[in-house]
Amino acid sequence: MPVKKLILERDALKNNIDVIRERAGSAAIYGVLTGDACGAGTVELARLLRDEGIVRFAVSEPGEAAALRKAGFVEEEILMLRSTTDREELEQLIDLNVVCTVGSAETGMALNGVAEARSTVAEAHLQIDTGMGFGGFLTGETDKIFSVYRNLPNVAISGVYTQIHSMKKDGQDASAQLEGFRQIVEAIHAAGFETGTVHAAGSFALLHYDFARLDAVRAGSALLGRCRRTRNDGLLRVGYGEVDIEEVRWLPKGHTVGNETLVVLKKPTRIAVLPVGYQNGFGVGRSRDAGFWALLRRWRAGRRLTVRIGGEKARIIGRIGAIETLVDVTDLKCAPGDLAVFDIDPMYARGFMREYR
Numbered sequence: 001m002p003v004k005k006l007i008l009e010r011d012a013l014k015n016n017i018d019v020i021r022e023r024a025g026s027a028a029i030y031g032v033l034t035g036d037a038c039g040a041g042t043v044e045l046a047r048l049l050r051d052e053g054i055v056r057f058a059v060s061e062p063g064e065a066a067a068l069r070k071a072g073f074v075e076e077e078i079l080m081l082r083s084t085t086d087r088e089e090l091e092q093l094i095d096l097n098v099v100c101t102v103g104s105a106e107t108g109m110a111l112n113g114v115a116e117a118r119s120t121v122a123e124a125h126l127q128i129d130t131g132m133g134f135g136g137f138l139t140g141e142t143d144k145i146f147s148v149y150r151n152l153p154n155v156a157i158s159g160v161y162t163q164i165h166s167m168k169k170d171g172q173d174a175s176a177q178l179e180g181f182r183q184i185v186e187a188i189h190a191a192g193f194e195t196g197t198v199h200a201a202g203s204f205a206l207l208h209y210d211f212a213r214l215d216a217v218r219a220g221s222a223l224l225g226r227c228r229r230t231r232n233d234g235l236l237r238v239g240y241g242e243v244d245i246e247e248v249r250w251l252p253k254g255h256t257v258g259n260e261t262l263v264v265l266k267k268p269t270r271i272a273v274l275p276v277g278y279q280n281g282f283g284v285g286r287s288r289d290a291g292f293w294a295l296l297r298r299w300r301a302g303r304r305l306t307v308r309i310g311g312e313k314a315r316i317i318g319r320i321g322a323i324e325t326l327v328d329v330t331d332l333k334c335a336p337g338d339l340a341v342f343d344i345d346p347m348y349a350r351g352f353m354r355e356y357r
Helices: 010-024 034-038 042-051 062-070 087-095 105-117 142-151 172-190 203-208 292-304
Strands: 005-008 028-032 056-059 077-080 100-102 122-129 155-161 197-201 216-219 240-244 247-251 269-274 306-309 312-315 325-328 339-343 353-356
Touching: 010 028, 010 042, 010 203, 010 216, 028 042, 028 197, 034 042, 042 056, 042 062, 042 353, 056 062, 062 077, 062 087, 077 100, 087 100, 087 105, 087 122, 100 105, 105 122, 105 142, 105 155, 142 155, 142 172, 155 172, 172 197, 197 203, 203 216, 306 325, 312 325
Parallel strands: 005 353, 028 056, 028 216, 056 077, 100 122, 122 155, 155 197, 197 216
Antiparallel strands: 005 240, 240 339, 247 269, 269 325, 306 312, 306 339
């Protein structure tokens, strides 16, 4: 039975950690492990990060925090990056000694109630919404923010954060968001309360805007080099796939191949069949673009898709299928069982055995 492997390169990950550490400067680094660490494996990537001196982590599910604690991450700080009013989730987070998020009066009261019932104090960060809308106090809700400090004795605030977002390289829209966030932080201090760790930068802001560093930064997709990139940013793309060639066959001139839009072969062609397709995440990538130009870029990228067999490039013919892909190996020496190597985003990889090398 053919084995599909997703390979994560340790050296490339360490390189990216070094780049992130340089960009972060004196700011603390949270390793963001949401979505199974973008496909790299929550526990596996956390172990590598800890070996490299990063001991703060951020998750989005109680199960991710539970997996870390079970794997021996007992003393490390784990921050839950979303707020919740679900009592079962809050109880689990408190049991796991996770730093919770309070993004509204309702979530603060829910956390305080669970902590009070357990005769304990829950640690939390305040979340401020500076424009994304996914959660957090609005920048005009200072009274509600102050009420968390004044009226929730079983919640200890140890940090305040937001998510700076931008589509402009000059950072003008990001700087406006950060200014609103700074005003909230200053108002909290002026009211006589402590903010603890203040953080605003995710991967994109960390790489693009020095002004967004603050006390800490959160690095997720940048760890795999699969964030929105800039030229010469020093990051390396992490993650590639390996599969054995399933079959090699000759097809005559005029034969059609591919998926959806068929390609007519212009000459006799030797084809290698790979047991991987779009259902496995091959050829699938994230895109924040829309419209005609995005479609054109994806079309061009599809025409350039290749794999490597025996160290040589082999061009994909036709559209990638659901479970199989065809490759032109007319000019290559290869046979069934030989290894084919290809780029794949770990976030979308399905059906692969993960391996760190």
